[in-house]
Amino acid sequence: MSDFSIDELVIPVSTTAPSWPDFEVVAELRNAVETEGFGTAELNYSAAELLPVWLNTKYDPKRMFVARVGGTVVARGTYETLLDPIDDHAWLGVQVLPSWRRRGIGTALTDRLEQVAAAENRHELIVYTVSAEAQGERLPAPTGFGSVPRDNPEVRFLLARGYRLEQVERGSRLPLPADPSVIRRLRADAAAHAGSEYTVHCWSAGTPPRWRDDLALLYTRMSTDAPTAGLEEPEDVWTAERLVAEETSLAASPRRILTAAALHGPSGHLVAFTQLSVPAERARSVGQEDTLVLREHRGHRLGMLVKTANLEYLAQQSPGHPSVTTFNAEENRHMLAVNEALGFLPMGYEGAWKRADRLV
Ligand SMILES: CC(C)(COP(=O)(O)OP(=O)(O)OC[C@H]1O[C@@H](n2cnc3c(N)ncnc32)[C@H](O)[C@@H]1OP(=O)(O)O)[C@@H](O)C(=O)NCCC(=O)NCCS
Numbered sequence: 001m002s003d004f005s006i007d008e009l010v011i012p013v014s015t016t017a018p019s020w021p022d023f024e025v026v027a028e029l030r031n032a033v034e035t036e037g038f039g040t041a042e043l044n045y046s047a048a049e050l051l052p053v054w055l056n057t058k059y060d061p062k063r064m065f066v067a068r069v070g071g072t073v074v075a076r077g078t079y080e081t082l083l084d085p086i087d088d089h090a091w092l093g094v095q096v097l098p099s100w101r102r103r104g105i106g107t108a109l110t111d112r113l114e115q116v117a118a119a120e121n122r123h124e125l126i127v128y129t130v131s132a133e134a135q136g137e138r139l140p141a142p143t144g145f146g147s148v149p150r151d152n153p154e155v156r157f158l159l160a161r162g163y164r165l166e167q168v169e170r171g172s173r174l175p176l177p178a179d180p181s182v183i184r185r186l187r188a189d190a191a192a193h194a195g196s197e198y199t200v201h202c203w204s205a206g207t208p209p210r211w212r213d214d215l216a217l218l219y220t221r222m223s224t225d226a227p228t229a230g231l232e233e234p235e236d237v238w239t240a241e242r243l244v245a246e247e248t249s250l251a252a253s254p255r256r257i258l259t260a261a262a263l264h265g266p267s268g269h270l271v272a273f274t275q276l277s278v279p280a281e282r283a284r285s286v287g288q289e290d291t292l293v294l295r296e297h298r299g300h301r302l303g304m305l306v307k308t309a310n311l312e313y314l315a316q317q318s319p320g321h322p323s324v325t326t327f328n329a330e331e332n333r334h335m336l337a338v339n340e341a342l343g344f345l346p347m348g349y350e351g352a353w354k355r356a357d358r359l360v
Pocket residue numbers: 033092093094095096097100101102103104105106107108127129130152153154156157158160
């Protein structure tokens with residue numbers, strides 16, 4: 001056991017706040033552990049990109065804990081919940097720098113996060129974590145799709161703490177530039193299938209005011225209409241007011257959000273959307289964020305329509321990025337089929353774990 005201490009990190013209000021240097025160290029730590037797990041640095045976020053996300057707690061409560069050895073941060077623990085005090089879910093994450101593992105630091109940080117959850121009456125604990133590929137025995141997901149290496153440190157760690165693997169998420173990568181003729185053909189096919197009732201609209205940064213309620217509904221449905229297997233993640237309700245608050249805080253980020261959405265002419269509502277998170281530096285990878293087609297509008301190739309439209313929009317607005325990365329549940333065959341047709345290839349896998357601390 002090393003001599004370490006745990007404290008809650010004060011999220012800096014700006015880059016001149018006293019806790020900014022620690023926040024930068026924590027961002028580097030996050031990136032080092034993600035790079036180790038996925039074997040690529042393409043998923044890295046800078047501290048300046050992470051800060052608006054961490055300051056945005058009005059609707060997304062979150063807290064960060066750090067473990068220090070002699071004052072130096074060697075591990076972080078993240079705690080996220082929903083605003084609803086009655087909801088009993090909490091999302092936890094622990095990352096220990098490789099050279100500080102097997103000293104009880106991961107255990108102590110996770111104990112701390114679980115204590116916070118218990119104090120708030122949050123009894124459904126969910127952990128998403130990367131599992132690097134390895135030889136040997138596999139632990140299959142109960143969905144029947146995907147598995148993780150049974151002897152990986154994080155797998156042993158979570159099993160020993162009573163967590164159950166519920167789902168496997170596939171991380172995929174599309175090398176850019178995508179062949180414009182392929183994207184054009186896929187878009188034309190999708191548009192022909194969708195027919196004249198649907199039209200595509202693209203925008204960057206804030207959602208046009210007339211579509212805020214529609215986007216809020218699409219975000220809410222993201223929490224209920226995407227497959228969550230045995231995780232049974234709760235509904236996360238969005239309103240136009242929350243959307244504006246989120247977009248206002250993200251405006252401070254160096255990243256830019258590009259949105260493509262499908263408008264259903266007869267009803268006058270947006271019924272499908274997809275978003276890309278674009279870093280300012282052209283040498284860095286673009287992140288695929290949410291994609292959703294409302295259940296009642298599925299089967300018209302709207303997923304392919306909005307994704308191809310956004311890739312074309314990206315090529316116009318910010319050409320030169322090396323790739324787009326995305327995450328999908330391994331059982332989400334419809335979404336994976338769209339991505340595979342676009343040229344996305346698997347790059348790594350995450351386990352989604354749950355422990356239900358039901359009081360008896
Ligand atoms: C998983 C992780 C957090 C563990 O942190 P850690 O500080 O090494 O954990 P601890 O020293 O407290 O280990 C606790 C127990 O986990 C299990 N464990 C952890 N690493 C292990 C390994 N490499 N091999 C076998 N068992 C391991 C053991 O049961 C261990 O108890 P023991 O040392 O008494 O045998 C760390 O490996 C890590 O940061 N991995 C990358 C991020 C991640 O996957 N996080 C998932 C948890 S949210």
